[in-house]
Amino acid sequence: MAEVKLRDVRKTYTGGIEAVKGVSFDVPDGALCVLVGPSGCGKSTLLRMIAGIETITSGEIRIGERIVNDIEPSERDIAMVFQNYALYPHMSVYDNMAYGLRNRGTPKAEIETRVREAAKMLEIEPYLKRRPRDLSGGQRQRVAMGRAIVRKPAVFLFDEPLSNLDAKLRGQMRVEIKKLQRSLDVTSVYVTHDQLEAMTLADILVVLNLGQIEQIGPPLELYSRPASMFVAGFIGAPAMNFIPVRADGDGLSAEGGGLSGARGFAVPKQGAVLGVRPEHLTLSGIEGGALFDLEVMVVEAVGAETFIYGKLPTGKEVIVRLYDNIPKVGGRITVSAAREHLHLFDSGSGRRI
């Protein structure tokens, strides 16, 4: 049991490339913290620095009460699950799980009980004698988690553990990881580029961009009050619609028209960007909300819901999610969004206004 604390952690590679530019955050004891961001945002580097397989250029990482900057990975009381599992191909499942304990000089009987226990928990008991290559992707994933569990570490580190699995299995394993983490109650740091995984797993969500934290908080808070256009666009699928707007009286207007209502915003002179999610747009007129006049370009029915790709007079695309009263392609619709679902961002800095 331990907290993980990062203070102004930086990573500069030889050659001057700054992968992580001063990141600070805390993961409370027993919480699952997800680091999410596009590729190259430094999330994996950050995780590897916590694990100790990447050196820290400056800053401070604490696990529990210890500063672990210069401590070997094996001494940090962590366990890591890798994207490609990194199982030892020549060892049986049992040996894969037991290897770390043996290196630590754990007594044989203790190793045996711990491995059996973890295997039972992960339902991989029948495979203990097999080699990793005889297992399916999902089973290998379980073995990799088993190897982490038997160590009884203070912190679990997951490096995109589900990205090698197919979509269905990914969904199952996601739920299982969550359950496992809850029942073991071990502090975890989880890296992913998948916003769905991030939203569903996280107690604390850290959105990274270009080596810096864009926003940090509970997932739903990031969803409902994104601090920047980057976070707003990254969290939620399909992505939030962005429309450049100017002040018009006490309301807003888009260049070329098509937008009305949306009163009570303080818009800077140079204009701003209005953000609204596809799922918050409806065909029914909402009092005090924003109204959009759209020409329907494409209708994409995916079963339970239908995505309408509409166009403002300027040609700006707006996606709307509807369940019924689906309009025809080429027709015109007016959709509206409630005041609390409108987000306004500075057009220069991208920060929330």
Add this chain to the structure above:
Amino acid sequence: MVEQRTFWRGVIPHLVLWIGIAIVAFPVYLAFVASTHEPTIISNGQMPPWPGSQMLENYYRTIFIGTSGTTREPVGTMLLNSFIMAMVIACGKIAISIISAYAIVYFRFPLRMTAFWVIFVTLMLPVEVRIYPTYKIAADLNLLDTYAGLTLPLIASATATLLFRQFFMTVPDELVEASRIDGAGPFRFFKDTLLPLSRTNMAALFVILFIYGWNQYLWPLLITTRDEMQTIVIGIRKMIVTADAITEWQLVMATAMLAMLPPVAVVILMQKLFVRGLVETEK
């Protein structure tokens, strides 16, 4: 590509294969036949195409007594010498090159790339090219007529180092990282992970290097002067060239047959591992 199995499609490849086998095997068969006849039958040019009656006697003389003319040493000693030389060269090359490849791939040290290129360049300097300086050094170190002199200069191997380097570079970095997290230091990682993973590569290399060592001719010719240090490849040649006696062809042929056996045995015994080492990697 799915082919229809017709009669001719099956016959022609087999025919070609059988012709190939015949071309390779016929001289070997002739040598075997020659090793089972009396010397007079061979030298008058009338050797029948089937084995004669002298097989046991000829092979007994070859292995335990030796020819009466030249080499004096029985082939048994030569076989032992050749075997020791081939084994030490094969094992030594594998041991040295796997360690140097490990250093080059997994450790960052000053002049690492220089070391790599120096090893690489020695590919262009086989024994034949550096024969004089190598001989001089061996002679200065009193290595003439010793097993050390026979094997040491042939052990350093760029080819095997490069092969292991290529293999190590395909081992995923995550395995190293997982090992570090599992508390395995450099030595443990080498012993517990890298060596077992290289098993098939080592076997394939062993087959190639054993035959390389077994077939060495020039270097043993230079470094050995005493008869009891002779290798079988040198022995055969010395048996053929005789100044003042008739070449005992039946014994020469028996020696040739015996010289063939160990490499063939190595190939047959390690065939499975050999093929696996060349075609698949255990990852």
